[in-house]
Amino acid sequence: MSKEQKRDAYYAKHEDVVLAELETSIDGLTNDQVKARLADYGRNELDEGEKRTLLQKFIDQFKDLMIIILLAAAILTVVTEGMHGLADAIIILAVVVLNAAFGVYQEGQAEAAIEALKSMSSPVARVRRNGHVIEVDSKDLVPGDIVMLEAGDVVPADMRLLEANSLKIEEAALTGESVPVEKDLTATLAADAPIGDRVNMAYQNSNVTYGRGSGVVTNTGMYTEVGHIAGMLANADESDTPLKQNLHQLSKVLTYAVLVIAAITFTVGVFVQGTPALKGLTTAIALAVAAIPEGLPAIVTVVLSLGTKVLAKRNAIIRQLPAVETLGSTEIIASDKTGTLTMNQMTVEKVYTNGELLNASAAFDASNSTLRVMNFANDTKIDPSGKLIGDPTETALVQFGLDKNFDVREVLAGEPRVAELPFDSTRKLMSTIHRQADGRYFVAVKGAPDQLLKRITQIEDKDQVRALTDADREAILATNKSLAKQALRVLMMAYKYVDSIPTLETDVVENDLIFAGLVGMIDPERPEAAQAVAVAKEAGIRPIMITGDHQDTAEAIAKRLGIIDPNDTEDHVFTGAELNELTDEEFQKVFKQYSVYARVSPEHKVRIVKAWQNEGKVVAMTGDGVNDAPSLKTADIGIGMGITGTEVSKGASDMVLADDNFATIIVAVEEGRKVFSNIQKTIQYLLSANTAEVLCIFLATLFGWDVLEPVHLLWINLVTDTLPAIALGVEPAEPGVMSHKPRGRKSSFFSGGVLGAIIYQGILQTILVLGVYWFALQFPEHVGDHHAIHADALTMAYVTLGLIQLFHAFNVKSVYQSIFTVGPFKNKLFNWSIVVAFLMLMATIVVPGFNTFFHVTVLTPTQWLVAVIGSALMIVVVELVKAVQRAAGQDKNAI
Structure with missing residues (x-):
């Protein structure tokens, strides 16, 4: 735009001043003026903003240090290991590409909000130009245009109203107010009046529900209130979710730790132990791949996705996966x-009639005058399907009648409306006149209590009509005040009978009335x-x-x-x-x-x-x-x-x-807490296992041992870092998940005792694996054959590391509780994942041909027994540690 529009307080100015400032008149703009202003201000539409291509969005997803290291590790694995490293490289690349695609999808969802704003605009507008009313594309409106409005219209731009005949506009989408706003041109407003109080304005994308009017366009496009919201939406700060923050923190810690340990391992191996440089590089890369839980992002995505399915069945639709955990x-x-x-539906809650204040649930006879008036002095329409169409306040009154078996359609068939005085904002009353079977006419009047009470001279008292006394007036006012204090919207009902249709003037029709009652309404919780x-x-x-x-x-x-x-x-x-x-x-x-x-x-x-x-x-x-x-x-x-x-x-x-349903949020919170707990379990499982792998290689390098081959680590990671880890993500919620306080933003995946568990359990696994390896060297089956002794020890260490991680999966079902308390076999998916992972691990040893590829030997029963006992000790020791922790009360402090 070459010129900026002013988002001025036009509502605080007289209409003549507004017209003068906008350089227009009630006859509207000329074609030349419209053409010039379109050139100056642009079209009445929301800016699309700068759009990045799909490729740009995709490339941006790879600007994370962890991702870069993973990609480098994948490339180096293929270069140094050839076909042996190809499988792991493919897995790493698949995970990275999947995460990038998901990131692009999330970004696209954010852009959809602006597109939705644009689609809400009214397609056409009736505008006065050159002194004539014509229809134009609403996108061609400019400041200074005079626009006509009537019931059913979508307001096409922000306008200062010049005319308002019983005009009501529903602005809930902008203000949150549950009932349509009755427009009033006589109101005096301050410059700081909130949107909901600007009763002489009409705002773009709001809906006209009643009456008609006209106004001068004050702002278009991005300068409207909706445009202002669109701008806020485009520039809103999107704070990272706790999950993203935790994953970023974890990524950062792991990345630096991996770089340091890999560098030390390479340096010690090559320069201290004399390992060939290529072999040292291969070992360092294997260590890096072992240390980084490359499957973690995919596993987190799977766990979150499973959570979304659970929530979808309970009416909570997740649009962005991290929201589940958040x-x-x-x-x-x-x-x-x-x-x-x-x-979001006005409902009758209290009725004051015959001197009694009744709840809406009370019984009402069809002859009750209050019930009759609220249905007669009413413009609600009922379509063939039974849907009520009209002003929400009036539809609430008709719905109340239907709930009390008072069908206004049937009653009006015998008492038809023959005349009316429509509602207007000046007198705040509405009256209808109905012909009775005896030839008389029933006048039904409803309206604002402060206005209608002035016109009442009589009152119903136990089905008798008598003169209104000061005591009656005080009782009515006191009841009205009491209802208003309860935030109820109060309407007064009155009536009278006349012998002939009166002159349709307010002083004639709406005078000498009989008080019927008060009706209190609210948008109920x-x-x-x-x-x-x-x-x-x-x-x-x-x-x-x-x-x-x-x-x-x-x-x-x-x-x-x-x-x-x-x-x-x-x-x-x-x-x-x-x-x-x-x-x-x-x-x-x-x-x-x-x-x-x-x-x-x-x-x-x-x-x-x-x-x-x-x-x-x-x-x-x-x-x-x-x-x-x-x-x-x-x-x-x-x-x-x-x-x-x-x-x-x-x-x-x-x-x-x-x-x-607000209650659905609480259901989602419970699922979110379960999801976080399960992701914690997965991380505890993966990182304690990866810690063991790193320590095994690192310590073996220092000792000059050759404990594990890179292919062993890659296969164990493939087997144990996927199926059991995913299965842990669908563990049932632990008892009391909704009885503790939220963990908040400051907590992390390592809180609640998880970090300590990762460290000691990783060290314990390392001790057990290296202990089995040492035992195999000290008590060999093939005495004197150095190559066979080493091959058996290597195989036993490989088997122990694989089995120990499968046993350990049962440990992490709870940080502090015994596996026998939480139920080790409740999760069927978990049980099957352990079985399948075990078979995949065993296949590398017992299936002919596989043992050659994986550099392992066929173990004797004694060697199998040592490996299984060494692995099973993982459960025994962790159970003992948990018992000590519970006795010390550490489980009470964990969230």
């Missing part, structure tokens, strides 16, 4: 109110939400409500759900206006005391999420509207709504709730 570390769930914690909040708190997770709705409504729902203690007198609600007055530094000092944020904008939501992240907390953010998209992307895990959610919010999310 859920398990979640400490804060920042939830949108409308449609997430609530039903989901039935399961309160229990889900309680479970979250028990699991150490703090629920936070962030909504664009009014403060009183948000506070009432929060107390009903248990987010705020109903008996707590402290102020736990913070508004967007109050947040505007604080800098980020000031807000960081006070934000912890608030559990509810009301009347907030998209920028506020991002600030709140970042405030918790700055404290090191793992934050999950739920939402369904366009306004939630930036904060969904900024949060550690964004959770979108599958039913009520916009495509924009889904596109910015890591997980989508197929049932829009």
